[in-house]
Amino acid sequence: MTDKQNESNEGLSIEEQKKKAAAEAKAKALELAKQRQAEKAKPVESAEQPTAELELTKEELKKKAAAEAKAKALELAKQRQAEKAKAAETAEPTTTEPELTKEEQKKKAAAEAKAKALELAKQRQAEKAAEPSDTTDETSDDLAKQKALAAAKAKAAAAAKAKAAAAAKAKLAREAGGDTSAQPASDDEKAKAAAKAKAAAAAKAKAAAAAKAKALREAGGDAPSETPAGDDEKAKAIAAAKAKAAAAAKARAAANAKGAAAEPAAEEKPSPNQPILDTYIKVIKEHLGEDVLEDSYINRLSKDVPTLVAKPDTYYKIAEFLKHNDQLRFDYLSEMHGTDFETHFEVYNHLYSYVNRQSVALKVKIDRTSATTHSITPLWEGANWPERETFDLLGIHFEGHPNLSRIMLPDDWVGHPLRKDYEPHDVEV
Amino acid sequence: MIRTEEMLLNVGPQHPSTHGVFRIVLKIDGETIIEATPVIGYLHRGTEKLAENLQYTQIIPYTDRMDYLAAMTNNYVICHAVETMMSLEIPERAEYLRVIVMELGRIASHLVWFGTYLLDIGAMSPFLYAFREREAIINMLNEICGARLTFNYMRVGGVKWDAPDGWIEKVRDFVPYMREELAGYHDLVTGNEIFLNRVKGIGFYTKEEALNYSLSGANLRCTGTNWDLRKDEPYSIYERFDFDIPVFHTGDAWARYQCRMQEIEESLKILEQAVEQFPAEGPVMAKVPRIIKPPKGEAFVRIESPRGEIGCYIASEGKKEPYRLKFRRPSFYNLQILPKLLVGENISNLITILGGIDIVLGEVDG
Numbered sequence: 001m002t003d004k005q006n007e008s009n010e011g012l013s014i015e016e017q018k019k020k021a022a023a024e025a026k027a028k029a030l031e032l033a034k035q036r037q038a039e040k041a042k043p044v045e046s047a048e049q050p051t052a053e054l055e056l057t058k059e060e061l062k063k064k065a066a067a068e069a070k071a072k073a074l075e076l077a078k079q080r081q082a083e084k085a086k087a088a089e090t091a092e093p094t095t096t097e098p099e100l101t102k103e104e105q106k107k108k109a110a111a112e113a114k115a116k117a118l119e120l121a122k123q124r125q126a127e128k129a130a131e132p133s134d135t136t137d138e139t140s141d142d143l144a145k146q147k148a149l150a151a152a153k154a155k156a157a158a159a160a161k162a163k164a165a166a167a168a169k170a171k172l173a174r175e176a177g178g179d180t181s182a183q184p185a186s187d188d189e190k191a192k193a194a195a196k197a198k199a200a201a202a203a204k205a206k207a208a209a210a211a212k213a214k215a216l217r218e219a220g221g222d223a224p225s226e227t228p229a230g231d232d233e234k235a236k237a238i239a240a241a242k243a244k245a246a247a248a249a250k251a252r253a254a255a256n257a258k259g260a261a262a263e264p265a266a267e268e269k270p271s272p273n274q275p276i277l278d279t280y281i282k283v284i285k286e287h288l289g290e291d292v293l294e295d296s297y298i299n300r301l302s303k304d305v306p307t308l309v310a311k312p313d314t315y316y317k318i319a320e321f322l323k324h325n326d327q328l329r330f331d332y333l334s335e336m337h338g339t340d341f342e343t344h345f346e347v348y349n350h351l352y353s354y355v356n357r358q359s360v361a362l363k364v365k366i367d368r369t370s371a372t373t374h375s376i377t378p379l380w381e382g383a384n385w386p387e388r389e390t391f392d393l394l395g396i397h398f399e400g401h402p403n404l405s406r407i408m409l410p411d412d413w414v415g416h417p418l419r420k421d422y423e424p425h426d427v428e429v
Numbered sequence: 430m431i432r433t434e435e436m437l438l439n440v441g442p443q444h445p446s447t448h449g450v451f452r453i454v455l456k457i458d459g460e461t462i463i464e465a466t467p468v469i470g471y472l473h474r475g476t477e478k479l480a481e482n483l484q485y486t487q488i489i490p491y492t493d494r495m496d497y498l499a500a501m502t503n504n505y506v507i508c509h510a511v512e513t514m515m516s517l518e519i520p521e522r523a524e525y526l527r528v529i530v531m532e533l534g535r536i537a538s539h540l541v542w543f544g545t546y547l548l549d550i551g552a553m554s555p556f557l558y559a560f561r562e563r564e565a566i567i568n569m570l571n572e573i574c575g576a577r578l579t580f581n582y583m584r585v586g587g588v589k590w591d592a593p594d595g596w597i598e599k600v601r602d603f604v605p606y607m608r609e610e611l612a613g614y615h616d617l618v619t620g621n622e623i624f625l626n627r628v629k630g631i632g633f634y635t636k637e638e639a640l641n642y643s644l645s646g647a648n649l650r651c652t653g654t655n656w657d658l659r660k661d662e663p664y665s666i667y668e669r670f671d672f673d674i675p676v677f678h679t680g681d682a683w684a685r686y687q688c689r690m691q692e693i694e695e696s697l698k699i700l701e702q703a704v705e706q707f708p709a710e711g712p713v714m715a716k717v718p719r720i721i722k723p724p725k726g727e728a729f730v731r732i733e734s735p736r737g738e739i740g741c742y743i744a745s746e747g748k749k750e751p752y753r754l755k756f757r758r759p760s761f762y763n764l765q766i767l768p769k770l771l772v773g774e775n776i777s778n779l780i781t782i783l784g785g786i787d788i789v790l791g792e793v794d795g
Binding site: 027299300301302303305331332333334335337339340341348350354357361380381382383384385386389393406407408409410417418 | 469470473475477478513514637640641642643644654656661716723724726727728729730731738740742744752753755757761762764765766794795
């Protein structure tokens with residue numbers, strides 16, 4: 001996961017990277033908050049589900065799917081309840097928080113505020129204003145705000161001022177964000193745009209809060225809740241740079257955390273198709289000798305298909321064996337094509353056995369200069385045209401093919417377009 | 430006694446019964462076909478070459494132009510391949526929308542086949558009825574994605590647009606309507622003796638031949654092979670639906686006709702259940718990176734299109750464009766058996782046999 005993200009960062013400007021990083025950090029906070037909610041809302045269910053799901057048969061899955069649709073409405077209601085409960089809880093942290101360090105408090109408050117804002121946005125997106133329950137949501141939200149505000153005020157001791165300001169600011173941001181999403185978003189685009197705008201606003205507001213906090217410390221505790229939204233913009237502008245830096249730092253932290261989390265997940269358990277592959281290899285080695293396969297593996301990316309790589313000189317022998325062996329009986333050629341990997345050509349066959357209901361991918365690497373291999377059309381008539389196509393577009397010669405001629409392009413075409421070094425031939429240039 | 434001699438007859442590439450640009454060179458003796466040589470490539474647009482310079486999302490519109498009678502399945506196959514590589518979780522609502530549009534597409538495709546096939550072999554009116562019903566489907570698809578044929582509706586991670594208000598109800602109402610019309614088709618055509626004489630026993634092949642020639646779809650199921658990827662290698666959410674795979678055993682054009690007509694019924698069953706289970710709310714797009722980069726490696730997936738197995742192979746270098754993209758196009762594979770079927774047939778059966786395979790030339794030529 002981390003690798004992928006890092007790689008995908010290459011193509012982006014620093015601006016975009018920062019934005020992305022900020023979004024990621026937020027998504028994480030959101031996820032955390034969600035998890036907490038889920039834990040509170042249904043501790044029993046969450047404990048049971050994973051094991052239960054494993055044991056479900058197809059029949060049950062179907063039923064489950066139907067039931068799920070119905071259960072969704074219920075779940076939504078639950079979520080709302082959970083949120084109310086959460087709103088009530090925001091008052092509580094006052095007691096527990098003094099035990100935490102300032103740093104932690106700040107982080108926690110910010111994360112919570114953000115998570116809430118995002119959660120709200122998400123719910124609204126999902127409900128798209130149509131739900132009548134929207135109004136109740138809003139009121140509960142207001143309640144939450146008031147409570148949180150009260151809590152913030154209570155914490156107005158000099159040390160906690162900065163944090164209170166941050167929370168209040170986040171709230172303001174949430175309000176601003178709420179306005180955007182309150183407009184009935186008619187499609188994905190709008191909703192996404194709204195979400196983005198909100199995310200950006202939240203980040204800026206946070207930075208602004210930090211900047212303002214200093215001033216507020218001198219001015220007095222109550223100010224943050226009274227700050228009009230207009231002031232926000234100025235503060236935002238001032239603190240924009242800071243926000244970006246903070247976001248970047250956060251993203252780095254997030255990336256580190258994620259990297260740590262991803263590592264254990266990378267150790268996958270063996271594929272369910274591993275025994276099948278082992279059988280293939282065993283049978284092939286028994287009949288054709290030890291040294292006929294170049295490689296064999298489970299292709300994880302391709303629905304765990306067992307993959308055999310034949311040596312150029314044993315390709316036809318293995319194909320023939322796969323088709324005619326009584327244990328294997330791959331009677332169907334599902335797909336056949338070639339690829340130019342620049343160092344070599346590769347021919348890829350996807351075979352299927354209707355007897356055993358199993359798939360196998362058979363590949364062979366071909367030397368690029370000679371570009372010749374054996375045709376498998378004598379085994380599967382279905383390979384006839386695909387081999388012609390491969391010859392036409394890649395210039396791989398199939399020995400033993402009944403009619404190896406161009407099929408897509410005119411007979412007088414020069415070159416093979418799917419080769420990576422193909423240059424269009426034009427007599428007039 | 431009548432003396433005959435061999436002659437060459439060129440059919441196409443511009444010929445109405447080929448439903449595209451397909452040429453076949455026949456060597457005939459009197460009215461008997463001795464040899465048939467299909468010539469294809471008139472619609473070759475080099476989709477696979479073009480795709481090597483395009484981002485994954487940009488490739489999706491190109492897939493619309495392959496099998497333009499059922500473009501939703503084409504949309505799906507490339508999204509499915511990328512999603513498989515990236516192990517993406519697709520939101521439920523998006524999956525239902527995908528299944529609904531794909532099954533609508535399957536019905537529309539079979540309707541076109543039904544109408545034009547009968548037109549080819551001399552029945553004018555079924556075409557008009559079939560296109561009337563197809564128009565209803567096309568209108569629905571137009572409403573959800575803004576295009577009648579080249580949909581460009583699906584995206585990696587979900588679908589582009591949510592269903593407009595009342596759309597699901599329209600699909601729901603369409604199911605009983607279509608059932609009624611389908612019964613009408615059966616009254617009109619299925620028992621018709623002239624029709625039966627034209628299709629029974631024509632274009633026969635065995636199960637082994639079908640497998641050997643890599644046939645798929647109704648062309649395979651007409652030989653008694655119970656095989657449908659929706660059931661046998663379930664993708665998307667097809668395992669949630671209760672439907673049957675129509676299988677016939679005579680292996681002739683008549684079996685292929687029955688097969689496709691019954692598939693319409695089964696698709697209606699799926700639609701009925703999908704509409705009922707359709708989630709009231711939820712996102713239609715998963716969280717995907719803005720620039721889609723499948724991990725380094727290769728993947729081949731196959732799904733069931735109206736014409737058979739459509740597959741997509743992607744070799745990725747972890748970049749935003751595929752290193753190599755290849756479509757397994759069912760019409761291309763299915764058409765291979767044509768020369769074999771034509772040998773020894775009367776020339777008037779040429780159209781019956783060609784039409785029975787149900788090809789789309791855009792797909793044959795890639």
